[in-house]
Amino acid sequence: MDDRPLVFLDIDDTILDFQTAEATAIRCTFTELGIPVDDQLIARYSEINRSQWELLEEGKLSRERVLVRRFELLFAELGLPHSGAAACERYEGLLCEGHWFMPGAEELLRTLSRGCRLFIVSNGAKTVQDARLRSAGIGPYFEQTFISEEVGAEKPTREFFDRCFAAIPELDLRRAVLVGDSLTSDIRGAKNAGLLSVWYNYRGRPARPDIVPDYEIRALSELPTLLRRLFPEAFIKT
Numbered sequence: 001m002d003d004r005p006l007v008f009l010d011i012d013d014t015i016l017d018f019q020t021a022e023a024t025a026i027r028c029t030f031t032e033l034g035i036p037v038d039d040q041l042i043a044r045y046s047e048i049n050r051s052q053w054e055l056l057e058e059g060k061l062s063r064e065r066v067l068v069r070r071f072e073l074l075f076a077e078l079g080l081p082h083s084g085a086a087a088c089e090r091y092e093g094l095l096c097e098g099h100w101f102m103p104g105a106e107e108l109l110r111t112l113s114r115g116c117r118l119f120i121v122s123n124g125a126k127t128v129q130d131a132r133l134r135s136a137g138i139g140p141y142f143e144q145t146f147i148s149e150e151v152g153a154e155k156p157t158r159e160f161f162d163r164c165f166a167a168i169p170e171l172d173l174r175r176a177v178l179v180g181d182s183l184t185s186d187i188r189g190a191k192n193a194g195l196l197s198v199w200y201n202y203r204g205r206p207a208r209p210d211i212v213p214d215y216e217i218r219a220l221s222e223l224p225t226l227l228r229r230l231f232p233e234a235f236i237k238t
């Protein structure tokens with residue numbers, strides 16, 4: 001029996017710095033469309049984007065609609081005639097081209113891969129996330145990657161996790177933990193799935209009374225120590 005702990009990791013803003021990747025791709029997309037880009041525009045796009053993903057997490061919008069609608073809403077606000085679908089396609093292409101790590105992420109993966117089974121659980125487009133993992137060169141650290149588009153369900157639904165679990169041999173949920181930066185998709189998802197949860201709250205956001213993580217860390221470097229405490233036998237063997 002494989003008794004290594006199972007660590008389910010979110011990608012965006014947990015392992016890879018999505019905010020930087022997003023800002024870079026958005027700047028480039030808008031510049032190509034002839035739209036003047038400033039920090040305010042990027043911030044407004046991020047705000048709309050986040051609100052649309054939250055609608056997806058609540059089951060109110062499909063993934064395809066979210067991807068295009070975030071641009072449509074912004075263009076409508078700015079009174080611009082551009083196509084949301086075309087902007088989305090260009091943006092997704094650009095997103096695949098670069099990668100930036102969250103602080104300490106590469107070291108974390110090296111450390112954890114010596115004693116844990118690592119899995120990715122991400123809400124994202126399959127082609128984009130695969131390309132970003134390839135570009136970052138971190139695919140080999142993971143036993144399996146579960147991207148919602150391919151899984152056919154989204155975090156935080158129970159269905160998403162049930163489908164992931166069905167694909168994992170020698171699964172022991174008592175030795176499993178999920179780590180992510182989002183309360184609404186990661187921590188709520190862990191709760192729905194019966195997994196221990198670690199909130200990577202690097203932004204120092206206030207707690208929410210309705211979604212309470214089991215543990216909270218501010219830096220990825222705190223995670224190995226926490227896991228050693230949670231699963232002492234497994235780490236001693238490695």
Ligand SMILES: [Mg+2]
Pocket residue numbers: 010011012013014180181182
């Ligand atoms: Mg995330």
